[in-house]
Amino acid sequence: MNVTTKDAPAQATRRQDAAGQEMTGAEIVLQALRDNGVEHIFGYPGGAVLPIYDEIFQQDDVQHILVRHEQGAGHAAEGYARSTGKVGVMLVTSGPGATNAVTPLQDALMDSIPLVCITGQVPTTLIGSDAFQECDTVGITRPCTKHNWLVKDVNELAKVLHEAFRIAKTGRPGPVVVDIPKDVQFAKGTYHAPSPVIEQKSYKPRIQGDLNQIKAAIELMASAKKPMLYTGGGVVNSGPEASHLLRELVKLTNFPITSTLMGLGSYPASGENWMGMLGMHGTYEANMAMHDCDVMVCVGARFDDRITGRLDAFAPNSKKIHIDIDPSSINKNVHVDIPILGDVGLVLEDMVRLWRASSKKNDPEAMKSWWTQITKWRARNSLAYKPNSDVIMPQYAVQRLYELTKSHDTYITTEVGQHQMWAAQFYGFEKPNRWMTSGGLGTMGYGLPAALGVQIAHPDALVIDIAGDASVLMTMQEMSCAVQYNAPIKIFILNNQYMGMVRQWQQLLHGNRLSNSYTEALPDFVKLAEAYGGVGIRAEKPAELDDKIQEMIDVKRPVIFDCRVANLANCFPMIPSGKPHNEMLLPDEATDEAVANAISAEGRSLV
């Protein structure tokens, strides 16, 4: 793989040279990518982007990764962005190229991933004529982007592209689309370098928190008898420094800490104050502590319905502090007492400083009894499962995978479903940016292309997609891309032949009528891997699992690992729909009868 970092002076000179020059729209695109520090883009050519592809052919600063479907390009760019903190870039053609990009765009919007998607469009003269491969790209992508543009004037192109990068990565990050008609790609215009002075008047995200609010928060935190830190993806988005400050804050305050799915890794799973993930499939201790806490500090999370459960019984006796960069997240689902608008990292910096300076500290007796209570909840061991020596339990598979890969430079992606929850529960994340998963949108098929994107950014790392047999087939074609670019991703399939989470809900809600959740004709994943030119490995017995995983790690080629797991295992603990945090369904209580009756008639209509 050609992954070289450009030397800065050379780039600066080039930028100087480029500014003010006459060039074609396609040349402007490439120059703007260079000037925004882009080294890799994921894409798929087509009629309306051929001029840009022609430019790509004639340079080697920006490496293009050819995917097999535009959805794959989007998820790969998401994985790339999430694992590096940089903006992910995708390039697709008009019409079907753009519509195929919609899923990853919405995925990136919901999980706040910075993404720039460049789409080709039919020539301006043909727009609106139902031309071949025409679609209203800006219309279709308007609700699934942070912002989008149709560029009709080549002289606007450079400015729009620079603005696209700025909007994608600043404030609450998100996806943007720049739609470029083919005639604009051919037309000649003037290139402008990115402006150090921001001209835009309307878009000004606030990043520094209000000091008085932060002081009030510190005051409230110090008075807490049962405090709780609830963190989310915002900590990861804010950058490594935010995670560092979060750890510092936990050390100073000794508060227990939990996290959403998106925030895993910002506090280490091996940390003493770590309670595990919270929410629908969170741990007993995390959910009970959330329910009983008296002061909740929400850091870069958004009170999603997977987290809160029944809203009117969500942490009913707590005062809430909410740090978020997006004003619309404040008081959206849950009323908070002290909102702090700003970038998580900057606010945490103030918090740590003010906490250090403040003489007021939590009542030690109260903290002691809070931790005693937490220890009792922890002892409930809510992630326990019945070990089995004949079949591989999916939880066991993730545990072994963790044990055998934790000493490596490992990145984990997932698809969506039971395997995703087991990965979140049993894989210990020590650092941020190591965990790529589709949280908000819940996109099956995210993990394989995301792993590809991560591997392109980190060629020497061990990148594993913990997958389900159903999800992985949705974007399986990207295996071909992985082979083409020698990206040695490992697709670790927890194969139970079911859409496990769909089946689990059918058991919970629909009288165990397993309508269309069983895959009658799965491919032979080992042969499939070989057909793509990768390596296939299968494990069927617990006794052989470790050796097979080791074999997978040692192979420096793309691997599909068919891990045959207990078919009917379900994912617990679980807060059934419509129930509060303190009414969890725990694994040892989840008998067939309890499962069948767990959700009331009211809860049935919920998702």
Add this chain to the structure above:
Amino acid sequence: MNAQQQPTGSAYFIQKETEAVETHTLSVLVDNEPGVLARVIGLFSGRGYNIESLTVSETEHEAHLSRITIVTRGTPHVLEQIKSQLERIVPVHGVRDLTVRARELGHDKPLERELALLKVRGREQDRMEALRLADAFRARVIDANIEHFIFEITGRVSKIEQFIAIMRPLGLMEVCRTGIAAMNRGLDD
């Protein structure tokens, strides 16, 4: 305690909204660029908010600014969300809740005016009656022939609605309304 804060549309929405629904007038200053109205309207339809009236026009040509005036209904919590969500839209410069500001200034609501055109076909007595009532409502006749009048009326929404109701039995054929233009009293921006 969060019961009142539940938005409709949450997957976990169980209890009914208990807050009273209010009507507010929002003034949204936006860049006058293609698609900006679609972004605003799309937000309302996508998130299930109401639009009772919407008026939009360029207001500052040099600065490329347009003002969108929206009358919407919702609980105070939903109205707050609408404001925050509008402010997330990149070409939106700012959102002012004119109703909230009017209350702060000690008024019931902001100054609101609407313009309507009414085409009325009448004969003999009805024709005379229509003219007489139009005069009472300070509506102007902007076109007339022997078969019909076109009236132009400006005023509060309630006045316009009343005028329309009165004209209906007198041969009202067609109504066209502009939607509300609104502004607060006082010097503050």
